Every structure is written in C-alpha cells, then in structure tokens.
Amino acid sequence: MGTEGERFERQADAVVGERRHLINLAYRLLGSPAEAEDAVQEAYARWYAMTPDRRGGVASPGGWLTTVVSRICLDVLGSARVRRERYVGEWLPEPLPDGAEWAVGTAADPADPADRITLDESVSMAFLVVLESMTPAERVVFVLHDVFRYPFPEIAAIVGRTAVACRQLASSGRRRVGAARVPTAGNAAVVREFRQAWEAKDIGALVGLLDPSAVLVADGGGLVSAVARPVEGGERIAQYLAFMAEKAPGLVLLERAVNGRPGLVAQRDGATATVAALDVVDGRITRIWAVRNPEKLGRWAAA
Template identity: 50%
Template sequence: MLDERVTLVNIAFRMLGCAHDAEDVVQDAFARWFALSDEARREIRSPAAWLVRVTCRICLDQLNSARARRERYVGDWLPEPLPDDSRWASTGRDRAGDPAEQVALADSVSMGMLVMLESVTPAERVAFILHDVFDLPHTEIAEIVGRSPAACRQLAASARRHLQSDRRRAVTAHQHRDIVSAFKNACEHGDLDTLISLLDPQVTVRADGGGKARVALRAILGAQKTARYFLGLLRNKFAQELTEENVNGCPGLVSHVNGEVNGIVAFAVHGGRITQIWVIVNPEKLHAWREPSL
C-alpha cells in the first residue's frame, strides 16, 4: 500500500498545512484499516477509496478544531515550508500527459495557496482539494463531508471563487526567481532603494515563530517598512548565509547560521513585484530542512 500512503500524505498535507500532522493522520487511517476484521476488509470493494474517506474525515475533524487551537498560537500561524521533494507531487494517478494538471497539483502545495486555504471553511477546503486537485467526484466527497453532492459542488465553487479573487497577474517561474535573487542581493548589500523597487507598495510580511523564535508578532505592511525590516533581519553581522532554494515549489530563500537552517522565506510575486512575504522560523516547522532526505 505504499502508493496509497504517498497519495494520502499528499491529501492530508494540503488539508492541514503540516507534514507531521499529515503523517500522523495517515498512520491513524492505516491503524483503523488494520483494526478491521479480515471479513470486514474483504467486504470493502476499494481499500484505497476507504482510506481516502477515513483520512479526509480525520482531517476534517482536525480542521474544525484547528481554529480554536490557533487562537492560542503565539503570533501568526503559517503552513509548513517544504523543500523540493517528489513525494509532494503525487496523486496516485499518472498525470504525466497533462501539463495543466501538473501545474495545478504543484500550485496546490505552494505557500500562497496553502495560506489562502486557511481563509475558507473546513468543508470548502476539503471539497476544493479533493475535487479540483485530486479529481474526486462530488458523490464521493459527499460521503466524507456529510453533505449532498450538489452541496459539495457549491462548497468547491465557493472556495474556488474565494481563491481566485485573491490572485493577481502572476509572473513566470523564471521571473519569480530573478526577483527573489534581486531581493537577496539588495538585502546583502544594504541597498534600500533597490529593495523598495522590488516590493509592491501594499506588500505584506507575516512571520511565524510560534513563540519559539523572535519575530514580528504582527503583519508588516508597506514597502518602506518591509525593506527596513529585512535589512535589519538579514544583515551580515548575524553571520547568516542566504541561499536560493525552492520553497513549496517556488523560488525562495533559506537562512543558515553555522551551517544549520534557522529560517525560510517564501514569496508571492504578481505584476513584477513582491506582494506577500512569509517568514517561518519556528524550529518545529524546519525539520524537513534540517534532516537529510530519505
């Protein structure tokens, strides 16, 4: 059931925005499968579909309780940043012949998409991810969320409208990388004017330290404040080394101190300028960057 496990982890991560939680949910789903009697398992026509339903129901329960937990979180809660890893690009089906679907799958794990998914209801999130990303029919989604297929269609459509309303003119991956490179160089050289020119006037910075690392607890708004914040945050006297690496499939920056990753910076770039910046320094969200890939 290795292929099913990869697919389930992909689904659960997009639902929860946390790799550790996703792994725990999938482990729970498999535990429930093996707790069934042999006779009960034989009666299940599609074990893979059964595991998807159970995984999604556990995720839905967690999403419904997550908002209360995050009210107690110190500062902003942001999804977990992921290094490049083929594990996060599998739906369990061969999509190699459809580049558009491959792009949609990659976009669904981007930091920008995961952040936007936090703003829709748990049911909308489940319906959107299962239908638009993993191509499940509304009849199957209905069994998971306890709604009619028509209601699930409306949930997915509502989430889709909300997510699309937050999008502006995007840039190519090459342009995104060039802008991130220019941002890095401007920070390293203390070039305030260049840094400001790369930022949208309404740029927003959100930082996640989880109370375990020192960061701004409130969002930073505007190009001037953002530029000055990063010139202070990334100045060389802290012996930081910045490297350009993909973060959740998009060009970003990784901060190292004494050879150890201590922070991740992800970017949204629209209309040729940086519109959103996410800084993750909570050490509990950096395990994937500190541990060697399996």
C-alpha cells in the same frame, strides 16, 4: 495459492499503493507533514483493525482509505482552528524543502519512498494560506474536487453532505482563491535580485523589487523573535529587512525552492533560522511568508 488468497493479496498491494496519494491529500488538507502522517497512520490503523472478512468486503480499499483520511482531517481542522487561536503570533503552514518531490522524514529517520509529497501549484505557500482561510468543510470539499478531481457525489458521501451543498462549498473556496490572486509561477531572477539587495542592505533596491502594497508575514510560534503582526508596504518591509540584516551579522542567504517555488533560506552558524516563500506578480514581490518557528524547520537541516 487459492483464488481467495490471491484476492486478499491483491487487496493488500492496493492498500499499500494508496499511501502516497493519501499523504499528498492529507498535507494539502492540514498544511503540516507531521499531522498528515498521523492522519494517514490512523487510517491504516483502522483498516488493519478490521477483521479480514470485513476488509475483504470493501469493494474499493483506496476509496475507503480516502474517505477515512478525509474525515480524520476534517476533525483535525476543526480542532486546529481552536489551537491556532491560541498560537503566538501568525501561523503559517510548514514549508517543504527543495526538490521535485519531498519525503516525510529526517536524515536520522529516513522516509519511506511512499511518503512523498508532490510539489505543484496546490502546495505553494500562497495557496496553502488561502486554504487556511476556509472553513474545514469548505477546505476538504475544495481540495477533493478542485485539486484531486473527485466528483461531487463521491465527495458528498465522504463528508456527509449533499452533492449540491458540496458544489456550493467548492464554489466558495474557488472564490477565495481567486480573490487572493494566488500567483501561478515563481520568478527566480527576481528572488535572486532580492537576495543580493538584502545582502547589500540596499533599501532602494529592495523597495524597487517589492510591490508598494507588499505584505510580510512571519511565524515564530513564540519560540523565536518574529514580528507579531504583518508588515505592510514595500518601503516598510525594505526598512525592516535592512534592520534585520544589521541586527544579525553573519546571516547567510541561500536561494532554495520552497514548496516548489523560488525562495530564500537564512542560515546562521550553519543552522537554518528562516525559510521564506515569496510570491512574485508582474516582476515584483507581493508576499513574503517567513517561517522562523524552529519546530517547523527541522527537516530543512537535511535539505
């Protein structure tokens, strides 16, 4: 094989090897595994649509793909803001099942090993919800710099802004994260006590485990019943949960990791009805993110 052929083969291997990084980046930018997969597929389609000579002229295929995926996500985020204004009820990111890593796919359609999302603090539900509050440009710059450690000059070339402007966007994103008090760790013991109190319909125990200013947000997407607005206050949440336990006999609560942190899965007749991520601060639950939209729970059947 000639030198030119070897170079193209090395480049092809490098391109394939970027897929996992791109999936991880796109999920953090979009909060949806399906949309992340679509963005990465589109980037690869654009890569292979180029002539071999043009591909051969790309000094860094990984850098090229990262730039294209970031720009695609930037466009998707802009349109997503409009779509989510029409969304029925609260919108939450799609939760990821148990395990140190999670693969895009289902039992019927197995995922490629490269399509894996590494679960760390940057995919906790609390962190993703804060990312949702950012502008599209702010989110892309913040994730590229603070999560993936890209330098500002490189980010500037990706998003078409100056390095100074990117630095300001990242700083603004950092302030949002700080103001939201995103927890840095989950507490499995608290989640277990919470599950037991919920199963027992023990309102007093639930109130004791909930922060007085706790908030519960539910996402039903208009497809299943869910509170349309956040439930605020530990006592109100406890009463609501006890009411739901009475209303849905036969509900089975399972302790499962949700986006890499201790959470709960509610099943009825063997089907997953709710996936709840919980934030714990100083031994008390401060936030409950309950995803009930069945379109966001399909991957939990296999999990």
